Amino acid sequence: DAGVIQSPRHEVTEMGQEVTLRCKPISGHNSLFWYRQTMMRGLELLIYFNNNVPIDDSGMPEDRFSAKMPNASFSTLKIQPSEPRDSAVYFCASSLGGYDTEAFFGQGTRLTVV
Amino acid sequence: GNSVTQMEGPVTLSEEAFLTINCTYTATGYPSLFWYVQYPGEGLQLLLKATKADDKGSNKGFEATYRKETTSFHLEKGSVQVSDSAVYFCALTKGGGADGLTFGKGTHLIIQP
Numbered sequence: 001d002a003g004v005i006q007s008p009r010h011e012v013t014e015m016g017q018e019v020t021l022r023c024k025p026i027s028g029h030n031s032l033f034w035y036r037q038t039m040m041r042g043l044e045l046l047i048y049f050n051n052n053v054p055i056d057d058s059g060m061p062e063d064r065f066s067a068k069m070p071n072a073s074f075s076t077l078k079i080q081p082s083e084p085r086d087s088a089v090y091f092c093a094s095s096l097g098g099y100d101t102e103a104f105f106g107q108g109t110r111l112t113v114v
Numbered sequence: 115g116n117s118v119t120q121m122e123g124p125v126t127l128s129e130e131a132f133l134t135i136n137c138t139y140t141a142t143g144y145p146s147l148f149w150y151v152q153y154p155g156e157g158l159q160l161l162l163k164a165t166k167a168d169d170k171g172s173n174k175g176f177e178a179t180y181r182k183e184t185t186s187f188h189l190e191k192g193s194v195q196v197s198d199s200a201v202y203f204c205a206l207t208k209g210g211g212a213d214g215l216t217f218g219k220g221t222h223l224i225i226q227p
Contacts, residue, residue: 004157033214033215035214035215042217042218043203043215043217043220044217045214045215048213048214056213091157091158093158102160102163103160103215104160105150105158105159106157107157108157
Protein backbone atom coordinates (compact mmCIF):
# COMPACT_ATOMS: atom_id res chain seq x y z
CA ASP A 1 0.00 0.00 0.00
CA ALA A 2 1.30 3.47 -0.86
CA GLY A 3 0.09 4.94 2.39
CA VAL A 4 -1.79 8.20 2.74
CA ILE A 5 -1.10 10.39 -0.28
CA GLN A 6 -1.30 14.15 -0.12
CA SER A 7 -0.94 16.67 -2.89
CA PRO A 8 0.63 19.02 -3.52
CA ARG A 9 3.69 18.63 -1.25
CA HIS A 10 4.34 22.35 -1.42
CA GLU A 11 2.04 25.22 -2.29
CA VAL A 12 2.88 28.91 -2.50
CA THR A 13 0.00 31.25 -3.13
CA GLU A 14 -0.86 34.89 -2.82
CA MET A 15 -3.11 36.25 -0.14
CA GLY A 16 -6.72 36.17 -1.23
CA GLN A 17 -6.37 33.19 -3.53
CA GLU A 18 -8.22 29.93 -3.12
CA VAL A 19 -6.16 26.92 -2.06
CA THR A 20 -7.21 23.29 -2.30
CA LEU A 21 -5.31 20.52 -0.57
CA ARG A 22 -5.95 16.91 -1.49
CA CYS A 23 -5.75 13.61 0.31
CA LYS A 24 -6.12 9.97 -0.66
CA PRO A 25 -6.49 7.77 2.43
CA ILE A 26 -5.34 4.19 2.73
CA SER A 27 -7.80 1.87 1.03
CA GLY A 28 -10.21 0.30 3.52
CA HIS A 29 -9.74 2.96 6.17
CA ASN A 30 -12.99 4.40 7.48
CA SER A 31 -11.75 7.47 9.33
CA LEU A 32 -9.97 10.49 7.86
CA PHE A 33 -8.44 13.40 9.72
CA TRP A 34 -7.05 16.80 8.74
CA TYR A 35 -4.41 18.40 11.01
CA ARG A 36 -2.50 21.66 10.86
CA GLN A 37 1.02 22.06 12.22
CA THR A 38 2.58 25.43 13.10
CA MET A 39 5.47 26.41 15.30
CA MET A 40 3.24 28.46 17.55
CA ARG A 41 0.31 26.10 18.01
CA GLY A 42 1.81 22.70 17.27
CA LEU A 43 -0.47 20.04 15.77
CA GLU A 44 -4.17 20.85 15.76
CA LEU A 45 -7.05 18.66 14.64
CA LEU A 46 -9.15 20.58 12.14
CA ILE A 47 -11.84 18.08 11.18
CA TYR A 48 -12.43 14.37 10.92
CA PHE A 49 -14.72 12.10 8.95
CA ASN A 50 -16.07 8.64 9.69
CA ASN A 51 -17.40 6.74 6.66
CA ASN A 52 -17.19 9.95 4.59
CA VAL A 53 -19.40 11.87 7.05
CA PRO A 54 -17.94 14.88 8.91
CA ILE A 55 -18.11 14.11 12.62
CA ASP A 56 -16.36 17.01 14.30
CA ASP A 57 -15.32 20.24 12.58
CA SER A 58 -14.90 22.27 15.76
CA GLY A 59 -11.21 22.68 15.01
CA MET A 60 -11.77 24.46 11.71
CA PRO A 61 -10.51 27.95 12.48
CA GLU A 62 -12.87 30.04 10.36
CA ASP A 63 -15.53 29.89 7.70
CA ARG A 64 -12.77 30.38 5.17
CA PHE A 65 -11.90 26.73 5.75
CA SER A 66 -14.01 23.90 4.37
CA ALA A 67 -13.46 20.17 3.93
CA LYS A 68 -15.22 17.54 1.90
CA MET A 69 -15.05 13.81 1.48
CA PRO A 70 -17.12 12.92 -1.58
CA ASN A 71 -16.10 9.26 -1.46
CA ALA A 72 -14.02 6.83 0.57
CA SER A 73 -10.86 7.46 -1.43
CA PHE A 74 -10.65 11.23 -1.61
CA SER A 75 -10.87 14.31 0.57
CA THR A 76 -10.16 18.01 0.08
CA LEU A 77 -9.41 20.88 2.41
CA LYS A 78 -10.13 24.27 0.88
CA ILE A 79 -9.16 27.71 2.11
CA GLN A 80 -10.85 30.68 0.49
CA PRO A 81 -9.66 33.36 0.65
CA SER A 82 -6.23 32.42 1.97
CA GLU A 83 -4.33 34.65 4.41
CA PRO A 84 -0.65 34.72 5.46
CA ARG A 85 -1.56 33.32 8.89
CA ASP A 86 -2.79 30.16 7.17
CA SER A 87 0.81 29.29 6.33
CA ALA A 88 1.48 25.90 7.92
CA VAL A 89 1.99 22.23 7.18
CA TYR A 90 -1.32 20.46 6.69
CA PHE A 91 -1.44 16.72 7.38
CA CYS A 92 -4.04 14.21 6.39
CA ALA A 93 -4.30 10.93 8.31
CA SER A 94 -6.50 7.87 8.05
CA SER A 95 -7.33 4.91 10.26
CA LEU A 96 -9.50 1.83 10.28
CA GLY A 97 -11.71 3.54 12.85
CA GLY A 98 -13.09 1.97 15.95
CA TYR A 99 -11.34 1.63 19.23
CA ASP A 100 -7.58 1.61 19.52
CA THR A 101 -6.58 1.79 15.88
CA GLU A 102 -3.48 3.51 14.57
CA ALA A 103 -3.68 6.71 12.55
CA PHE A 104 -1.41 6.75 9.47
CA PHE A 105 -0.19 10.15 8.35
CA GLY A 106 0.61 11.50 4.92
CA GLN A 107 3.77 13.48 4.30
CA GLY A 108 1.95 16.76 4.54
CA THR A 109 1.42 19.83 2.37
CA ARG A 110 3.55 22.85 3.22
CA LEU A 111 1.43 25.91 2.47
CA THR A 112 2.93 29.36 2.21
CA VAL A 113 0.63 32.33 1.72
CA VAL A 114 2.46 35.51 0.74
CA GLY B 115 -11.10 19.72 27.40
CA ASN B 116 -8.25 17.31 26.68
CA SER B 117 -4.67 18.51 26.73
CA VAL B 118 -1.15 17.08 26.61
CA THR B 119 1.94 18.71 28.08
CA GLN B 120 5.45 17.62 27.19
CA MET B 121 8.93 19.06 27.47
CA GLU B 122 9.65 20.97 24.28
CA GLY B 123 13.39 20.81 24.06
CA PRO B 124 15.48 20.67 22.10
CA VAL B 125 16.93 17.80 24.06
CA THR B 126 20.53 17.07 23.12
CA LEU B 127 22.17 13.82 24.19
CA SER B 128 25.24 11.83 23.33
CA GLU B 129 24.93 8.46 21.63
CA GLU B 130 24.21 5.60 24.08
CA ALA B 131 22.83 7.98 26.71
CA PHE B 132 19.59 7.26 28.57
CA LEU B 133 16.54 9.14 27.32
CA THR B 134 13.46 10.36 29.15
CA ILE B 135 10.88 12.66 27.60
CA ASN B 136 8.17 13.64 30.04
CA CYS B 137 4.51 13.73 29.09
CA THR B 138 1.49 14.49 31.24
CA TYR B 139 -2.12 14.73 30.19
CA THR B 140 -5.50 16.08 31.19
CA ALA B 141 -8.58 14.21 30.07
CA THR B 142 -11.90 13.00 31.35
CA GLY B 143 -12.55 9.31 31.39
CA TYR B 144 -9.99 6.81 30.14
CA PRO B 145 -8.02 8.02 27.14
CA SER B 146 -5.69 5.97 25.00
CA LEU B 147 -2.12 7.32 24.97
CA PHE B 148 0.37 7.41 22.12
CA TRP B 149 3.87 8.45 21.17
CA TYR B 150 4.41 9.49 17.57
CA VAL B 151 7.74 10.31 15.92
CA GLN B 152 8.35 12.73 13.04
CA TYR B 153 11.53 12.58 11.00
CA PRO B 154 12.55 15.64 8.97
CA GLY B 155 10.27 16.28 6.01
CA GLU B 156 7.97 13.40 6.82
CA GLY B 157 4.62 12.78 8.41
CA LEU B 158 4.13 11.30 11.85
CA GLN B 159 4.61 7.61 12.56
CA LEU B 160 3.21 5.73 15.51
CA LEU B 161 6.01 4.71 17.86
CA LEU B 162 4.02 3.03 20.64
CA LYS B 163 0.71 3.15 22.44
CA ALA B 164 -1.11 2.11 25.62
CA THR B 165 -4.85 1.88 26.04
CA LYS B 166 -5.39 1.39 29.76
CA ALA B 167 -3.80 2.11 33.09
CA ASP B 168 -0.52 0.30 33.82
CA ASP B 169 -0.15 -0.84 30.20
CA LYS B 170 3.36 -0.54 28.84
CA GLY B 171 3.86 0.28 25.19
CA SER B 172 7.18 -0.61 23.59
CA ASN B 173 8.84 -0.48 20.18
CA LYS B 174 12.39 -0.15 18.82
CA GLY B 175 13.82 0.00 22.35
CA PHE B 176 11.47 2.78 23.43
CA GLU B 177 9.03 2.25 26.30
CA ALA B 178 6.27 4.20 28.02
CA THR B 179 3.93 3.19 30.85
CA TYR B 180 0.39 4.54 31.26
CA ARG B 181 0.26 5.96 34.78
CA LYS B 182 -3.25 7.02 35.64
CA GLU B 183 -2.40 8.08 39.19
CA THR B 184 0.10 10.66 37.91
CA THR B 185 -1.62 11.20 34.50
CA SER B 186 1.69 10.58 32.81
CA PHE B 187 3.11 8.65 29.86
CA HIS B 188 6.86 9.31 29.89
CA LEU B 189 8.96 8.01 26.99
CA GLU B 190 12.22 6.21 27.81
CA LYS B 191 15.04 4.49 25.97
CA GLY B 192 18.07 2.94 27.56
CA SER B 193 20.63 3.74 24.87
CA VAL B 194 19.87 6.24 22.13
CA GLN B 195 21.37 6.26 18.64
CA VAL B 196 22.02 9.05 16.18
CA SER B 197 19.17 7.67 14.07
CA ASP B 198 16.74 8.44 16.92
CA SER B 199 17.12 12.15 16.22
CA ALA B 200 13.61 13.37 15.44
CA VAL B 201 10.63 15.19 16.95
CA TYR B 202 8.56 13.11 19.38
CA PHE B 203 4.90 13.82 20.07
CA CYS B 204 2.84 12.58 22.97
CA ALA B 205 -0.86 12.31 22.17
CA LEU B 206 -4.17 11.04 23.45
CA THR B 207 -7.53 10.13 22.08
CA LYS B 208 -10.73 9.39 23.88
CA GLY B 209 -12.22 7.04 21.36
CA GLY B 210 -9.26 5.13 20.03
CA GLY B 211 -8.75 5.61 16.34
CA ALA B 212 -12.24 6.85 15.65
CA ASP B 213 -11.66 10.18 17.34
CA GLY B 214 -8.95 12.65 16.49
CA LEU B 215 -5.70 12.89 18.41
CA THR B 216 -4.81 15.68 20.83
CA PHE B 217 -1.06 16.30 20.60
CA GLY B 218 1.56 17.82 22.81
CA LYS B 219 3.81 20.49 21.28
CA GLY B 220 6.51 17.97 20.43
CA THR B 221 10.06 17.43 21.72
CA HIS B 222 12.98 17.85 19.35
CA LEU B 223 15.60 15.21 20.17
CA ILE B 224 19.15 15.60 18.90
CA ILE B 225 21.61 12.75 19.36
CA GLN B 226 25.27 13.56 18.85
CA PRO B 227 27.81 10.89 17.92
